[in-house]
Amino acid sequence: MKTKAHRTAKGSVMALLLKLNKNVTPLFSQACITDLPRATFLNRRYELLHERIILMTRAAVSLAFGMSVVVVLFGWIIPAQAMTITQLDLTGGAANYDGRFHRQLDHLLAQDGTLLMGQYQPTPDIVSPLAKGQKTFSLFTSGLNGAAAPSATVTGSSITVDLSSLFFGVMRGDSLRAWNIGGLATGVFNPETSEFFLSWDHLFNRHKHADQATFFLKGKIETTPQPIPVPASLVLYVTGLLSLGSWTWWRNRAGMWQTPQPVV
Numbered sequence: 150m151k152t153k154a155h156r157t158a159k160g161s162v163m164a165l166l167l168k169l170n171k172n173v174t175p176l177f178s179q180a181c182i183t184d185l186p187r188a189t190f191l192n193r194r195y196e197l198l199h200e201r202i203i204l205m206t207r208a209a210v211s212l213a214f215g216m217s218v219v220v221v222l223f224g225w226i227i228p229a230q231a232m233t234i235t236q237l238d239l240t241g242g243a244a245n246y247d248g249r250f251h252r253q254l255d256h257l258l259a260q261d262g263t264l265l266m267g268q269y270q271p272t273p274d275i276v277s278p279l280a281k282g283q284k285t286f287s288l289f290t291s292g293l294n295g296a297a298a299p300s301a302t303v304t305g306s307s308i309t310v311d312l313s314s315l316f317f318g319v320m321r322g323d324s325l326r327a328w329n330i331g332g333l334a335t336g337v338f339n340p341e342t343s344e345f346f347l348s349w350d351h352l353f354n355r356h357k358h359a360d361q362a363t364f365f366l367k368g369k370i371e372t373t374p375q376p377i378p379v380p381a382s383l384v385l386y387v388t389g390l391l392s393l394g395s396w397t398w399w400r401n402r403a404g405m406w407q408t409p410q411p412v413v
Contacts, residue, residue: 234266234300235265235371236370237301237310238261238368238371239261239263239276241258241259241366241367244363244364244365250286253279257276257317264290264299266299267298269292272287272289272320286318287318287320290315290316291327293316296313296329297314303340305340309334309335312334312349313329315330317329328353329351332350333349334364334366335349345370349363
């Protein structure tokens, strides 16, 4: 049987709980209302950050893919443009030289002719020999001085030709006298028309003095395509970029469908 004291104590506890409930509930409701805009702001910032990450990832994937395409294209275009010079089609030239046989030299260089690369040529093959009296003047290439056969390289609008094996010959009967007139010729090259202009210097050593001569040649080059294999490092580089881009794209595509967790 509950006594009067018990009933009084129970009533006091209930009154205290009701009083606390009336005081705490408004404070809790006010705190929730106050923190609600902050939570919404944080959620919005998270969403914007997530969107930026996705955009940056897509840009990185696009950049990697674009770089790979460029590298692959240039890797195949450059070999298509690579070339080997096989011969020089001569259309004229001159000799700036005041020594012996300077007129004959100037006349020979002014003729049309063909100068082959990578091989030596005998007297009648470069230009037509010039006959005067009992003498015949000509140009030829030879390894008499230990020089290599003519060779040429083109870099952009510049051309370099090794003419160290070029000789000027004077034949009289069965006797042939030869003077080396070659050197390392340099000049300009027109990629659109394949035309070139060359010049080089040569020093003739005499018994008492030395004569300086400058020679000129012009014409067009003949070439053959020479493919260049793509280096293994280039293939590995492109493969790595494609793999990284594909993995990043797949990862972000799988993660972009996840719902962001709200920040409370």
